[in-house]
Amino acid sequence: MNGVLRGLTWTTCLVYLDDIVVFTRGDVRKHLVQLATVLERLSVAGLTLKLRKCVFAARSMEYLGHELSDEGVRPVERLITAVTEFPRPCNPVEVKRFVHLAGYYRKFIEAFGSVMAPMTRLLKKDCEWQWTEEQEFAFERVKAALTTKPLLVYPNFGRPFRLVTDASQIGLGACLMQDQGRDWQPIAFASKVNNDAEANYPITEVECLAVVWSVKLFRPYLYGRMFEIVTDHAALKWLMTRPNLAGRLHRWSLTLQEYDFQILYRPGTTNVVADALSRAPAAVLAAVGRERIRWPDERRVWDGEDEAKTENHELPTT
Template identity: 60%
Template sequence: MDCVLRGLTWICCLVYLDDVVIFTKGTAAQHVVELAVVLERLAEAGLSLKASKCSFATTKMEYLGHDLTPDGIQPTDRLIKAIVDFPRPEDDVQVRRFVALAGYYRRFVPDFGAKMSPLTSLLRKGTEWAWSAPQEEAFTWAKAWLSQKPVLIYPDYRLPFKLTTDASKTGLGAVLSQDQGHGDQPVAYASKVNSPTVSNYSISELECLAVVWAVRLFRPHLFGRRFSIVTDHIALKWLMTAKEPAGRLHKWSLTLQEYDFDIQYRPGKENHVADALSRGPVPVTGERADDGDRQQTTP
């Protein structure tokens, strides 16, 4: 399907396996034209559509567990109901299922890792099962938060992005956002836990790693575009101007040279969201200890 609609994806349509979403930011007349272009491509490839599975001229639809609306992307009612109706776990298997279900929407939650830590702590090897007040609070919080159906805005590639990052010995955090005329709004949140090796990095190295990790993670949004990096560690400005950075810093400096950005310094007390994400990250298995290339985001 990607080959059939090559040149149209991310311009007027999205494709996942045999599901196709056609979208238009312009007029209804423009939408009809773009719809015709996509249908013509499908016809030329000898593909047919089942009418009962098609929906036309709609302002809201479910796609991959998310509701696509004029205002942005939200968790879909069907899966939110499954989270809200999930019974209180009685063993670590049920905890793992609940964390996985709620974690599908982790990019909608700025401090998912921190809030869910009482539950994820039960999944550590050798931990004795004990459901107490912290676990009950985290379990209830996840249901309450996601039942509000938080919204992430659609990225507008005509406007600049802002990437806010932070790091701690525990993990890395990032927020991709834009100001589309209503103040700074989130496009996506992300966090990851540090490996024991990475936890031994200096704070300057961790802050640099957070930027490199976040830039790689959001590369489809950022590469080839001017954007701003917001950080609470002024040493990052030194990294970009240092004549001969050594070791890891040299490697990361080369990576960042592929991108066009400016660095904005924001004191930690004003950098609430990224700070919370870095100090309560979502655990990721199979991470590389050298540079943390593995990310934890919603598909």
């Protein structure tokens, strides 16, 4: 299908296997022209559509488990219900099922990796089964995060990006942000739990790891564009200008040299959002009351990173 609609994907339509969305940033007339172009391509390829499976001129629709609208992307209600009504796991198999189910929407959930760490720890080999308050907190927090129906805006490649990062021995956190005329808004949350080796890094190295990891993760949105990196670790500004680094710091410095960015220092007390992304669940909960940045909703990045990397255009708003 991607071959049939080559040249139209990510500018006129989205394609996943046999699911196609034609989107338009403009009036109905323009939408009809774009729809006709897509239908003509399908006709030339000898492909047909079932009318009962088609929806036309919709302001919002369900696509791959997500609700798309001109505002952004939300998880669909029925899948939210599946997560929120999931019974308390009684064994590792049920934990794994919940982790996989909730993980489909992990980019909607702030600090997903760190919050879920107590539960995923139960999946390790030879780990004794013990459901404590720590696991219960993680279980209920993930459910609560989805009940708010978090909304994710689409990135605008005509505007600058800001990457907020933070790290701890527990994990790494990042948030891709953008000012789209309504203050800085999050486009995507990302977090990961550190492995045993990373957990032993000195604080400067683990903070640098957060930058390298998040820049690689959001490469399709950052590569070839000037952007800001906001960190609460002042040494990173000095680190990027030091000529004689050794070991992994030197390797990471070389990795970052292909990007065009400016590092901004923000004390941890004013950088709570990213700080919460990397901390233990209890600290995440405590941070909610200290949040300084106005966050309209939790938001996620649009999929299709390979396409976005090579084309300088805005992603759809249906």
